[in-house]
Amino acid sequence: MNTRRREEVEFDCISMGEVMLRLDPGDGRVRTTRQFRAWEGGGEYNVARGLKRCFGLRTSIVTSLVRNEVGLLLEDLIYQGGVDSSEVKWRDFDGIGREARNGLNFTERGFGMRAAKGCSDRANTAVSQLKVGDVDWDALFGERGTRWFHTGGIFAALSESTAELTIEACRKAKEYGVCVSYDLNYRPSLWDAIGGKQKAQEVNQAIAPYVDVMIGNEEDFTACLGFEVEGVDHANVTGLDESHFKSMIEKVVAAYPNFKAVATTMRDVVTASINDWGAILWYEGSFYSATHRPGLEIFDRVGGGDSFASGLIYGLMELGDPALAVEYGAAHGALAMTTAGDTTMARLDEVKKLVAGGSARVDR
Template structure:
C-alpha cells in the first residue's frame, strides 16, 4: 500500500486541537494502530501525542498492533516497531492483535504454535495474554483473533478476550469459507469495540467481533457489508439459509 506522501503521514500533533477534541467535545473512544504508527517517523510521534492527550482527558484508547514488516522496513524495521509499540502500549486500554503482532511488536511469544498456523495452541495464547496484562497493568482488555489456516479459502476462525482477570472465548467458526480475507481483523476490532462500548461485557464483545470478522471475510473488499442484525443473527447461531 502506497501511503508515503499522504497528508496523514506528514501530520504533526500541532495539526490537531487535542484539547478541543478530547476536552471540549468529550470524545469517548480513540482507536488507532500500528499501520498509522508505521507510516513515517513523524506518524510515530503524532500517534503517541494523540494517545497521551486522550488519556489526559480520560478517553478510552484502543490500539490494533497490525504489524506490517514492509511498512516498518522504511523507518527502522522490527526494532523500531518494538521501540514505538512498547511505548504506545503504556497508554492503551484495549490492545488488539493476532499472534504475529504480539510477537513482532511487543516481544511476547506464543508457545506451541506451528509455524504455518495449521493448529493453534489455545493454552499458549492464554499464557501470552496473561503475560501481556501483567507487563502492562494499564490494559483493561486484551483481544486476539484465532485463525487456523486449512487452505487459502478455508479457515477455522474464533477469538479470545482477556478482561478483569478472565479470558473469554468467542464461538468457533469452523471451516469458514473465505471470499476475501482482507478486512477480517479490522472487522473483528470494530465489532469488539462496539460490544465493549454498548454492553461493557467482554464475553459478548468478543462474540460481536468474531461474528463481524467472519461475515466480513465472506464478502468482497475490506469494508464490511454486514448489518448489526446480521452480526447478531450469526452470534445466535443462524445458518446460511436465505433471508426473504
C-alpha cells in the same frame, strides 16, 4: 468499560489512520487485469466505518488527504460510509504528487492455494507527513468530545512523525478520560523503512502504557511487544492452540497492568478460501472465547480483523459484556469476510443472528 456519557460528547469513537484507495481486480489478478473496482480502506478507518455502518455509532476519522480527484473520490467514499470527515487535514495538490499524494492499495483476494496479495503504493502520502502539532487534541477530545479513541500500528509505522503523533494522541486521550484501543497490526513492509522490528517494539512499547484495550494476532504481539506465542510457526500458521495464547496474554497483562482488555483473533489458514476462525478476550482477569468456526469460507479476508475490532469495541462500550463483546467481534469479522472490499457490509441484525447460532438458510 467506563466511558464518558453519550450525551456529553459529539462522537462515540474517533479513529486515526490512513484512508487509501483500494483497487480490486475482482476474481482476477493485478498483473493481468484490465479493470478495477474502487473501494476505500485502511486498518484504523475500517473500524470507524464498521462502528457507524453496522453498529450505528457516531464516528470520525483523523487523517490527511491531497485535494485532487483521487482525494475527492476518497472523501466521497468516506461520506458513503457515514464517517465524519471534519478532521481530515487537506493538502494542496502540486500537480504531480511530488510533495504529497494519496495512497493506493492494489489487492487480490486470493483463492484456494493462491494466497491473498496486497501491493501498496503509499510512500510520501499526505497522512504519512502528519506530525505532532497538526491536530488540536484539546479541541477534539475536550470541546467536541468522544467516548472512545482507536488507532493502531499501521498509522504509527507510516513515518517517524506519525509514530510520535500516535504517542501524543493516546496520551491526550487519557488526559480527557477517553478509552483507548490500539490494534498492533504489524506490517513489516512499513516498519522496515523506519527501523524494522526494533523500531516497532520501541514505538509500541511507548504507546502501550496509554492503552486500555490492546488488539492483535500472534505475529503482532511477538513483533511489536516482544511476547512469543509457544508453538506458532509464523511462516505457516496452522494448528493454533488457545492455551498458548492465554499463556502469552497473561505475560502481556503482567507487563502492562493498565490493560483492561486484550483480544486476539485466531486464524488457522487452511487455504485462502478456507480458514478456521475464532477469537479470545482477556478482560479484567478472566478469559472469554468466541464460538469457534472451523472451515469458514472466505470471500475476501482483508478487513476481517478490523471488523473483529469494531464488533469487540461495540460490545465493550455499548453492551458492557465481555463474553458478548468477543462473540460480536468474531461474528462481525466472519461476516465481513464474506463480501468484497476492506469494509463491512454486515448489519447489526445479521451479527446478532450469527451470535445466536443462526444458519445460512435463505431469509425471505
